[in-house]
Amino acid sequence: MHDLTNAELVSRAKLHDESAWREIVGRHLPLLWSTARSAGLRDADAADVCQYTWLALAENLHHIRTPAKLSGWLITTARHEALRVRKVRGRELPVDLWGPPEPDFPSPEELVLADEQAVKLWRAFSGLTDQCRDILRLIAYAPDLTYQDVAEALGMPVNSLGSTRSRCLAVLRRRVGAEVGV
Amino acid sequence: MSTDRDLLDALAAVLDQVDPVPPHLAEAALFRPPADLVPLTWLADSAVATPPNTRGAGPSRTLHLGHEGDGTTVDLRLDTVDDRGVRALGLVHPPRGGTVHVTWPHGGTAGDIDDVGWFQADLLPTGPLRFVISQPGLPDLSTGWFVQ
Numbered sequence: 001m002h003d004l005t006n007a008e009l010v011s012r013a014k015l016h017d018e019s020a021w022r023e024i025v026g027r028h029l030p031l032l033w034s035t036a037r038s039a040g041l042r043d044a045d046a047a048d049v050c051q052y053t054w055l056a057l058a059e060n061l062h063h064i065r066t067p068a069k070l071s072g073w074l075i076t077t078a079r080h081e082a083l084r085v086r087k088v089r090g091r092e093l094p095v096d097l098w099g100p101p102e103p104d105f106p107s108p109e110e111l112v113l114a115d116e117q118a119v120k121l122w123r124a125f126s127g128l129t130d131q132c133r134d135i136l137r138l139i140a141y142a143p144d145l146t147y148q149d150v151a152e153a154l155g156m157p158v159n160s161l162g163s164t165r166s167r168c169l170a171v172l173r174r175r176v177g178a179e180v181g182v
Numbered sequence: 183m184s185t186d187r188d189l190l191d192a193l194a195a196v197l198d199q200v201d202p203v204p205p206h207l208a209e210a211a212l213f214r215p216p217a218d219l220v221p222l223t224w225l226a227d228s229a230v231a232t233p234p235n236t237r238g239a240g241p242s243r244t245l246h247l248g249h250e251g252d253g254t255t256v257d258l259r260l261d262t263v264d265d266r267g268v269r270a271l272g273l274v275h276p277p278r279g280g281t282v283h284v285t286w287p288h289g290g291t292a293g294d295i296d297d298v299g300w301f302q303a304d305l306l307p308t309g310p311l312r313f314v315i316s317q318p319g320l321p322d323l324s325t326g327w328f329v330q
Contacts, residue, residue: 016215025211030194033203047207048329051287052310054211055327061216084229085329088243088262118196125193140194143187169186176189 006144010067025054028071031141032078035153038137039082041089049085053078071142072149079153124175131156132168139165212287219314219324222247222256243330249323256315256323260330267305268330272313274299280317286310306330 001009001023009027012020032053036046056077064073113119125133131154138150150165151158226246245258254274261269272282277299283292284303287310295301295315311330315323 013213016213018213021211021213022208025208029208029211030198030203033207034197034201037201043204045329047204047210048309050207051210051212052327052329055214055287055310055312058212058214059216059327081329084227087229088330113196113199118192118199121192122196122200125196136190136193137197140190140197143190169189172193173189 005068006070007067010061010064010070014061024057024070028074028142031071031138032074034137034141035075035078036082038134039079040086041082045085045089046082049078049082052081056081069146069149071145072153075138075142075145075149075153120176121172124172124178127175128168128171131164132171135161135165136168136172210287217314217324218322220249220251220321222249222254222315222323222325224325225255245325247325252320254315254317254320254323256313256325258313258325262308262330263305265308268308268311270303270306270313272301274301274315274317278317278320280315283314283316285312285314 001019004012004020004023006024006027009020009024013024029050032050033046036049039049041049053074057074064070113122125136128136134154135150138145138153145153147161147165148158150156151161156164224245225248226244228242228244241261243260245260246255247258248255253276257273257275259271263269270284274280274282274295277295277297279297280295281292282295282301282303284290284306286307289307291303291306293301293303295317308330310327312327313325317323
């Protein structure tokens, strides 16, 4: 199953192939989770959005026009619902997980990281703009996404995505370098 | 981290460590073969835009849905009651009687639509929900899944 494309997996899932469905889930769950959490949802709400997205996919499996763009469809579906849930929940927003850390003390996130290099990368990533974090998170988890997919998922103009992506990566790389010796 | 891909792979690994996916979520990703339902069109959702002539959405969420084919419209008011659950009050127009089935991932309930078109469902679980309107002699109409 690992070698199959998204389009092939969708074709098999339409025939109720449970293993193809599981592969779709396994391939995209970290991306959906990260998408829901980055919208500012607490754990339980992010879990609901993930579950909703799978229910919506099962319901719309026969209506997805371009199965090869499955990843983009899933992200867009999850992100739209996450934004609705955030509005429904109103003031229940959690502490910003992705906010900049205090410079002199390890943040709770840093305490779980395995090595110094990972801490540097997390600090560099945390200090980026929301837009950069959103773009890099998507392309980190789903390298096959097209610019069109990412732009649609994030509600950005596609013609500016390439330059923004490059700039975000350059800033991240520079800040990881700058963290050396911290 | 010589290439962009190396850097992004390392970033994905860091994100996995900082905010890992709860293990039960993969098991919760149920495959539900699609039912033979006609989707209602979402015409208004107070979670997306504040309804006209109101100052704010308030604690309730209101939905307005319709089906052009048979002219049915459905208004839904959803109130989340603390952590206890969701109260739903709905109005189907024109009134034709029938039944409303409310489904969530691990269960469901049903209630009648009265002569005026009203229906209600008390203390549904929060999370994904779907309402299906069954009217005599007409195809079943579905709101599709949404999170409340």
